[in-house]
Amino acid sequence: MAVAPDGTKLWILRLGATEGDLGWFLQGANTSRVSEPNPYNVRRELKMFAMLIEHPDVGLVLYDCGPAPDPVKAWGPAFTDAFPWVEYTDENRLDRAISKTGNDIADVKAVVLSHLHLDHAGGLHHFKDSGVPIYVHESELRHAFYAVASREDYGNYLPDYLTFDQNWQPLSDDTLEIFQGMTLYLTPGHAKGLMGMMLELPETGPVYFTSDQCVFRENFDDLVPPGWGLRDQDAWFRSMRKARRLCEQMNAKVFYGHDEVNLKNFKTAPDYYS
Numbered sequence: 001m002a003v004a005p006d007g008t009k010l011w012i013l014r015l016g017a018t019e020g021d022l023g024w025f026l027q028g029a030n031t032s033r034v035s036e037p038n039p040y041n042v043r044r045e046l047k048m049f050a051m052l053i054e055h056p057d058v059g060l061v062l063y064d065c066g067p068a069p070d071p072v073k074a075w076g077p078a079f080t081d082a083f084p085w086v087e088y089t090d091e092n093r094l095d096r097a098i099s100k101t102g103n104d105i106a107d108v109k110a111v112v113l114s115h116l117h118l119d120h121a122g123g124l125h126h127f128k129d130s131g132v133p134i135y136v137h138e139s140e141l142r143h144a145f146y147a148v149a150s151r152e153d154y155g156n157y158l159p160d161y162l163t164f165d166q167n168w169q170p171l172s173d174d175t176l177e178i179f180q181g182m183t184l185y186l187t188p189g190h191a192k193g194l195m196g197m198m199l200e201l202p203e204t205g206p207v208y209f210t211s212d213q214c215v216f217r218e219n220f221d222d223l224v225p226p227g228w229g230l231r232d233q234d235a236w237f238r239s240m241r242k243a244r245r246l247c248e249q250m251n252a253k254v255f256y257g258h259d260e261v262n263l264k265n266f267k268t269a270p271d272y273y274s
Helices: 071-082 094-099 117-129 140-152 217-221 232-250
Strands: 009-021 044-053 059-063 083-087 108-112 132-137 165-170 175-179 182-186 195-201 205-209 253-254
Touching: 009 071, 009 094, 044 083, 044 094, 044 117, 044 195, 071 083, 071 117, 094 117, 108 117, 117 132, 117 253, 132 140, 140 165, 195 232, 205 232, 217 232
Parallel strands: 059 108, 108 132, 132 165, 205 253
Antiparallel strands: 009 044, 009 083, 044 059, 175 182, 182 195, 195 205
16 A cells, blocks of 8 residues: 655545434444333434545545535425534635535536445535546446346435446445546445545554444444444454454544544544645
């Protein structure tokens, strides 16, 4: 694995926030007990992020692209009853968030998706018919299209952005340096084809983006598996061993999928890392 070229920049984009019952994200949270049969159901905010990378060899690259431009409408009343939006304005739209960096969404040359859930890939609306390559693991792409066709995982995936007018570029490797200094790792568990990303910046050093493998810090630091939203617990623990070992070996900073603690540990656009 190589370090990204000199001149590489990383902007962390803030795309709003939703909230949900903590039981979705931390196993055992809000569980009733004999001593407390009706516990108070704690809810927690989920901050939405995307990463914009200016890569000297490629141009502008997005890692994830957030929700649809109008998430409340796109997600529907049933879904937003469980996961209401608590932070969203026009400034949180992907195109507006990119403009804060001094760039334009029309100049994005590639989109790399950790997975295809609606809060990470819904922003693909912006790239319809654009010809911009959309990189995603082939196992995730197959499952996502099957999920909406069969309605077996409908809700996490939506047909309005899973369309044939995208320039899909499926990836098959478990580990792939897709661009110099930007390495993807297949880490299933939360989703079948979820890919974490290690970005090795020339000055800042390595930063690992867990995506929803670790929605919150507790998933990574304390090895608390996700709750009701977990697809495959065995795969999740295998992925966690891989990710934790990788971050320890490289002494990498860790950016959790939706945790508010990211805002304390990292600066966001218009500030950037190099």
